[in-house]
Amino acid sequence: YFCNKAHALGLEVGHWIGPHLAYHAPILKQNPDWLLHGFNTIVDAGGYPNYMLACVNWNTPVRQWIFDDLIAMRDAGGLDYVWFDSLANLGMLPIDYSREMQTNTDALMEFIADLQGAGIAHISVEGMSPVAMSGAHIMDHEPNHDGGVQWIAGQNSWLWYEGNEDLLIHQQPRMWVHKSRTLENVRQRLFRCLANACVPELHKYANEPWFADLTDAYLSVEHHLVHRRLLPDQQGVEWSGNGSTLLFAYHESTYNLPVGATATCWQNGDFQAVEHSDVLHTDPYAIYRID
Numbered sequence: 001y002f003c004n005k006a007h008a009l010g011l012e013v014g015h016w017i018g019p020h021l022a023y024h025a026p027i028l029k030q031n032p033d034w035l036l037h038g039f040n041t042i043v044d045a046g047g048y049p050n051y052m053l054a055c056v057n058w059n060t061p062v063r064q065w066i067f068d069d070l071i072a073m074r075d076a077g078g079l080d081y082v083w084f085d086s087l088a089n090l091g092m093l094p095i096d097y098s099r100e101m102q103t104n105t106d107a108l109m110e111f112i113a114d115l116q117g118a119g120i121a122h123i124s125v126e127g128m129s130p131v132a133m134s135g136a137h138i139m140d141h142e143p144n145h146d147g148g149v150q151w152i153a154g155q156n157s158w159l160w161y162e163g164n165e166d167l168l169i170h171q172q173p174r175m176w177v178h179k180s181r182t183l184e185n186v187r188q189r190l191f192r193c194l195a196n197a198c199v200p201e202l203h204k205y206a207n208e209p210w211f212a213d214l215t216d217a218y219l220s221v222e223h224h225l226v227h228r229r230l231l232p233d234q235q236g237v238e239w240s241g242n243g244s245t246l247l248f249a250y251h252e253s254t255y256n257l258p259v260g261a262t263a264t265c266w267q268n269g270d271f272q273a274v275e276h277s278d279v280l281h282t283d284p285y286a287i288y289r290i291d
Helices: 002-008 026-030 062-076 088-092 105-117 183-194 209-224
Strands: 014-017 020-022 053-055 081-084 122-125 227-230 236-241 244-249 253-256 263-267 270-273 279-282 286-290
Touching: 014 062, 020 026, 053 088, 062 105, 088 105, 105 122, 183 209, 183 244, 209 236, 209 244, 209 286, 244 253, 244 279, 279 286
Parallel strands: 014 081, 081 122
Antiparallel strands: 020 053, 227 236, 236 244, 244 286, 253 279, 263 270, 263 286
16 A cells, blocks of 8 residues: 555655664574674674674575565565665675675675666665665764864765765765855855766755756756766866766866867856867856867
């Protein structure tokens, strides 16, 4: 009933899964050999308290048990997508010292391939991953921190990516923006993310005119974002594919155009002609299409 009702309303039905289970899960009491043990012989919890959750070894029958459960959901009414929590930190990083330092990586990749083979095409993950779109949270705790020796920025902190937005390629993070950020700073952040094929969730700013404008620009050129080249000195990002080249300019700079090429710039909801010779003079935070 739930799946049919959701589909009738145009909604997709998905499921959260993780590479871990609750430490006191009855299934683990029945199958203690599924547990993954750290170097200290204690059940690994990926850095969390090990009385709360437990990493499992995906080379054991736990993999088939979870897969069968998901397929049963699919057959019962529909399973349109899967969101895989903590794939890296609780799945790929832990090593099972009780099984000669066995890792989960190959087994997890095979599991994801099995899901795709079963017709579950939309798979996203929390954390960094080479196999699926990331849907992690990125926090913005202290944008004006001086970077002292006590400061650590991890993959869930915006400071990790500021100036290195190329690391966010093909991700879809949920971003929490610090209240001290100006609207212009947020606009520039969104531009740099989109320049690297990263589409962040910034719903708080959805009513800002620049948000809609940048989103429209990205959607109009997304099919050209095939081959990426990072320009030197943080000048911007160049993409090519499907007959056009796209230039996301971060700063005022010069860009040598191919012989006979024409350049247009995204303005007022469309690409407009700009004056240029063989050299294009770019404006900061502007998108150019070169044909």
